[in-house]
Amino acid sequence: MEHIRNFCIIAHIDHGKSTLADRLLEYTNTVSKRDLQAQVLDDMDLERERGITIKSHAIQMDYELDGKRYVLNLIDTPGHVDFSYEVSRSIAACEGALLIVDAAQGIQAQTISNLYLALENDLEIIPILNKIDLPSAEPELVKDQIVDLLGCKREDIIPASGKTGMGVFDILRAIIDRIPHPQGDAEAPLKALIFDSVFNSFRGIIAYYKVLEGEIRKGDHVKFVATGADYHADEIGILRLDKSPRDVVKTGDVGYIISGIKNAREVKVGDTITQVGRPCLNAVAGFEDVKPMVFAGIYPVDTDEYEELRTSIEKLQLNDASLVFEPESSAALGFGFRCGFLGMLHMEIIQERLEREFDMTVITTVPNVSYFAYLTNGESFVVNNPSDFPDPSKLDRIEEPYIKATIITKAEFVGSVMGLCIGKRGEIVNQSYLTTDRVELIFNMPLAEIVFDFYDKLKSISKGYASFDYHQIGYRASDLVRLDIRLNSEPVDALSALIHRDHAYTFGKKICEKLKELITRQQFEIVIQAAIGAKIIARETVKALRKDVTAKCYGGDISRKRKLLEKQKEGKKRMRQVGSVEIPQQAFLAVLKLD
Amino acid sequence: MAGIYLHIPFCRKACHYCDFHFSTSLEKREQVLQMMQRELEQRSGFFKGVAVSSVYFGGGTPSLLSGAELGQLMELVRKNYAIQNDAEVTLEANPDDLNPEYLAMLSQSGVNRLSIGVQSFRSEDLAAMNRAHSAEQALSCISDAGDAGFSNISIDLMFGWPGLSMEAWKDNVKQALDLPITHLSCYGLTVEERTALTRKIAAGEIETPDDALAAEQYLWLLESAETSGIPWYEISNFCREGFASRHNTSYWTSEPYLGIGPSAHSFNGVERSWNVSSNSAYVQGWERGFRAAETETASEPERINEYILTGLRMRRGLDLSTLKSAFGPIVHDGVLKRAGEYIDSGALLHHQSRLAFTTRGLLFADRITAELFSDPV
Numbered sequence: 001m002e003h004i005r006n007f008c009i010i011a012h013i014d015h016g017k018s019t020l021a022d023r024l025l026e027y028t029n030t031v032s033k034r035d036l037q038a039q040v041l042d043d044m045d046l047e048r049e050r051g052i053t054i055k056s057h058a059i060q061m062d063y064e065l066d067g068k069r070y071v072l073n074l075i076d077t078p079g080h081v082d083f084s085y086e087v088s089r090s091i092a093a094c095e096g097a098l099l100i101v102d103a104a105q106g107i108q109a110q111t112i113s114n115l116y117l118a119l120e121n122d123l124e125i126i127p128i129l130n131k132i133d134l135p136s137a138e139p140e141l142v143k144d145q146i147v148d149l150l151g152c153k154r155e156d157i158i159p160a161s162g163k164t165g166m167g168v169f170d171i172l173r174a175i176i177d178r179i180p181h182p183q184g185d186a187e188a189p190l191k192a193l194i195f196d197s198v199f200n201s202f203r204g205i206i207a208y209y210k211v212l213e214g215e216i217r218k219g220d221h222v223k224f225v226a227t228g229a230d231y232h233a234d235e236i237g238i239l240r241l242d243k244s245p246r247d248v249v250k251t252g253d254v255g256y257i258i259s260g261i262k263n264a265r266e267v268k269v270g271d272t273i274t275q276v277g278r279p280c281l282n283a284v285a286g287f288e289d290v291k292p293m294v295f296a297g298i299y300p301v302d303t304d305e306y307e308e309l310r311t312s313i314e315k316l317q318l319n320d321a322s323l324v325f326e327p328e329s330s331a332a333l334g335f336g337f338r339c340g341f342l343g344m345l346h347m348e349i350i351q352e353r354l355e356r357e358f359d360m361t362v363i364t365t366v367p368n369v370s371y372f373a374y375l376t377n378g379e380s381f382v383v384n385n386p387s388d389f390p391d392p393s394k395l396d397r398i399e400e401p402y403i404k405a406t407i408i409t410k411a412e413f414v415g416s417v418m419g420l421c422i423g424k425r426g427e428i429v430n431q432s433y434l435t436t437d438r439v440e441l442i443f444n445m446p447l448a449e450i451v452f453d454f455y456d457k458l459k460s461i462s463k464g465y466a467s468f469d470y471h472q473i474g475y476r477a478s479d480l481v482r483l484d485i486r487l488n489s490e491p492v493d494a495l496s497a498l499i500h501r502d503h504a505y506t507f508g509k510k511i512c513e514k515l516k517e518l519i520t521r522q523q524f525e526i527v528i529q530a531a532i533g534a535k536i537i538a539r540e541t542v543k544a545l546r547k548d549v550t551a552k553c554y555g556g557d558i559s560r561k562r563k564l565l566e567k568q569k570e571g572k573k574r575m576r577q578v579g580s581v582e583i584p585q586q587a588f589l590a591v592l593k594l595d
Numbered sequence: 596m597a598g599i600y601l602h603i604p605f606c607r608k609a610c611h612y613c614d615f616h617f618s619t620s621l622e623k624r625e626q627v628l629q630m631m632q633r634e635l636e637q638r639s640g641f642f643k644g645v646a647v648s649s650v651y652f653g654g655g656t657p658s659l660l661s662g663a664e665l666g667q668l669m670e671l672v673r674k675n676y677a678i679q680n681d682a683e684v685t686l687e688a689n690p691d692d693l694n695p696e697y698l699a700m701l702s703q704s705g706v707n708r709l710s711i712g713v714q715s716f717r718s719e720d721l722a723a724m725n726r727a728h729s730a731e732q733a734l735s736c737i738s739d740a741g742d743a744g745f746s747n748i749s750i751d752l753m754f755g756w757p758g759l760s761m762e763a764w765k766d767n768v769k770q771a772l773d774l775p776i777t778h779l780s781c782y783g784l785t786v787e788e789r790t791a792l793t794r795k796i797a798a799g800e801i802e803t804p805d806d807a808l809a810a811e812q813y814l815w816l817l818e819s820a821e822t823s824g825i826p827w828y829e830i831s832n833f834c835r836e837g838f839a840s841r842h843n844t845s846y847w848t849s850e851p852y853l854g855i856g857p858s859a860h861s862f863n864g865v866e867r868s869w870n871v872s873s874n875s876a877y878v879q880g881w882e883r884g885f886r887a888a889e890t891e892t893a894s895e896p897e898r899i900n901e902y903i904l905t906g907l908r909m910r911r912g913l914d915l916s917t918l919k920s921a922f923g924p925i926v927h928d929g930v931l932k933r934a935g936e937y938i939d940s941g942a943l944l945h946h947q948s949r950l951a952f953t954t955r956g957l958l959f960a961d962r963i964t965a966e967l968f969s970d971p972v
Binding site: 523544545546547548549550551552553554555556558559561562565566568569572 | 600782783784785806807809810813830831843846847852854858859860861862867869891893897900901904905908957958959960961962964965966968
């Protein structure tokens with residue numbers, strides 16, 4: 001156990017986590033430089049394109065220092081607030097963390113919240129100043145920030161560059177010297193923490209765990225405490241670049257287990273693995289069932305593809321247990337599914353995966369959070385869909401989820417960030433200067449306001465110099481109304497949104513304008529209206545298209561024109577006819593793109 | 596049938612709506628023309644012996660060419676290609692260039708068809724379009740051309756121009772139909788990106804075109820041209836019997852054509868290629884002995900779509916029996932099936948193994964054409 005080091009990396013997106021991780025793999029000869037794809041740890045295409053790690057992974061490295069051989073387990077963590085629970089479980093599996101800070105950009109909100117998580121778990125923090133070779137680097141200033149934040153010594157901070165490889169050997173030494181080895185009773189009954197799982201289409205679900213006490217052997221009869229299910233450990237092993245089977249994984253080490261599990265829901269991050277014959281007394285603390293925060297309807301563009309969509313979502317759920325869904329129907333869109341997501345990014349990823357991996361063309365409706373409705377007759381229920389919003393005459397009150405939002409930004413953007421948050425019904429809780437130029441702002445805000453376009457706006461008003469993190473803090477009563485959209489007098493339920501009464505007029509006006517922009521002209525006039533109950537609060541008109549014919553089509557125009565019309569035909573497949581009106585796919589998410 | 600297109604990429608003045616390739620700097624004129632001569636020589640094997648039935652000088656402004664320049668190009672065309680004796684030789688011209696001496700020179704050079712960019716007979720429109728000529732020149736050049744012996748004259752008119760009322764359009768069309776012309780091209784204004792027009796509309800200097808009015812103008816044109824004996828034969832083209840543009844018809848009937856000069860497109864029956872849209876890049880290429888161009892070979896579904904697209908532009912319509920023999924019965928049946936709803940609604944006419952737009956269908960030709968396209972495999 002003395003030779004094992006378990007650590008994770010805490011970093012803001014783009015601060016160079018993946019590149020530095022690649023360097024560690026390269027310098028410990030875990031992978032050859034030649035095999036090193038740009039970012040080894042992110043193996044989904046989607047992840048590589050978005051440059052973020054969606055699902056965490058783990059990898060084991062061997063390293064010899066001062067004549068001793070060490071095993072280093074790097075546990076990768078997702079970098080987005082949508083996946084904060086997974087981050088917390090990964091952190092719980094480590095004894096140390098590399099805190100990577102971009103020497104040009106300084107510390108960001110999400111880094112801080114993950115750092116606090118690491119400190120709560122008593123992790124040893126190794127601060128690393130990355131991208132030191134950038135011309136815009138301000139190493140001394142950022143070192144000040146790190147010293148302020150950690151209370152460490154300046155010389156504890158390791159200057160590094162993932163790009164050139166500078167500092168990588170210092171980091172490896174620090175991991176061995178500074179991070180304590182894992183501890184745990186090797187003789188005790190098996191107690192292992194599941195910190196991640198992946199789906200493999202041949203092997204089923206592969207669970208990743210850290211053995212806290214005891215050991216796990218191939219063929220063991222094991223039990224997952226939270227789900228209560230038991231399995232045979234068909235294969236266990238450690239995680240190199242690929243899976244490397246072993247007969248035993250001992251206390252303190254990180255490994256995987258394959259036991260023929262087909263459904264991701266059976267493997268919950270945070271659950272405990274123990275032996276059926278000799279169970280541990282207590283499960284690992286901190287297990288939570290992950291709850292979806294954002295709900296939206298997913299409908300096939302082509303109504304015939306409903307069953308196919310169901311199969312696709314079910315398959316997706318096999319490897320993404322945080323996705324929940326149930327069938328629903330919409331007057332406008334027919335049959336589809338109400339899905340629950342961890343956050344907006346998660347929602348976008350699901351939509352993209354449905355399109356890419358399952359070749360489904362889907363419409364995602366206006367997302368909303370989960371509300372509690374209390375009726376005057378004493379009944380209460382959860383509202384996950386605007387169409388479940390009760391008749392206002394029977395409504396006693398409706399409560400919406402609130403969050404505590406932490407934003408770190410440059411001092412010059414404090415005014416605009418405050419303006420944005422207050423405009424989003426935020427209440428300032430605290431404002432503190434981390435350094436002379438960096439301010440931390442804390443707001444209590446309705447979660448629903450974050451769901452829409454908050455994050456993009458925050459980035460744009462702060463020119464990218466604001467970072468954001470949030471935690472749910474309970475429910476509060478709010479004056480909410482349901483805003484309906486009608487196209488040529490037909491209500492389109494999929495476009496309805498629950499919104500605070502004070503914002504309804506502005507919102508209604510903007511959404512009508514946006515829809516006017518997105519709905520292509522058709523051979524008749526289209527009237528777009530926003531309404532609360534029977535009252536129309538905004539109106540726009542899409543004029544009828546009177547002609548659609550290219551004037552000139554000579555030698556040079558033919559292939560260009562052909563491509564244009566092919567694209568047009570393709571685009572039409574992504575439209576959904578509601579009543580007589582054809583609505584493009586992206587119009588259903590128009591509310592997310594309001595200015 | 597086969598045609599040669601020569602692109603003369605210069606203009607004295609830029610028309611506000613134009614997005615064709617041209618330069619108002621005449622600096623490179625000599626070099627460009629020299630390289631066009633080289634291109635004519637280098638690509639002489641293009642038609643593989645097929646006789647050339649049309650030569651077309653387009654632009655830009657081909658009427659900027661001097662007699663010597665035109666003569667040299669014509670000489671090389673004749674020397675390097677098998678030009679039919681009765682070949683149609685068209686030159687696009689601006690009215691202000693067509694003085695009697697120039698017309699005489701054109702006739703001597705072998706030009707036997709003029710395509711004159713009149714656009715409008717109203718000076719306010721011409722000024723707003725930034726055209727170089729006056730309304731008077733538009734009229735006088737046509738009679739001068741007749742005097743110079745030209746009997747095959749086409750003029751261009753534009754409708755849908757902001758500020759062009761229905762009455763003004765009717766006047767324009769009536770004037771045109773009274774002239775001794777054989778051919779008329781009428782283009783509905785298209786606001787192309789990256790033109791002065793787009794900027795001026797955005798800046799509020801020119802009002803946004805009204806497409807309802809443009810549609811009305813087009814329908815009126817179709818009707819009055821028909822009664823005047825110059826019926827439409829292609830979406831934007833009208834002619835007296837026997838005077839369809841032979842050169843342009845080759846574009847709509849998948850005949851081969853060779854494009855010479857910057858930005859000119861060629862089609863050899865299999866692949867399409869286009870010269871670089873830059874006078875200097877064009878010159879530099881040929882100076883180093885190569886043709887700066889891009890080539891594209893259409894896949895079968897793309898060729899089917901081009902066949903549908905071009906076929907439907909013509910009044911005689913898409914030839915379904917050729918479609919069937921060239922691409923097979925499945926393709927043929929698919930097109931006919933997708934055409935069903937438009938035949939039922941009266942937008943398309945299915946007659947004698949041809950599919951053609953009705954007047955009503957013409958207004959929405961683009962979206963109907965797209966619907967008939969083959970589904971990607």
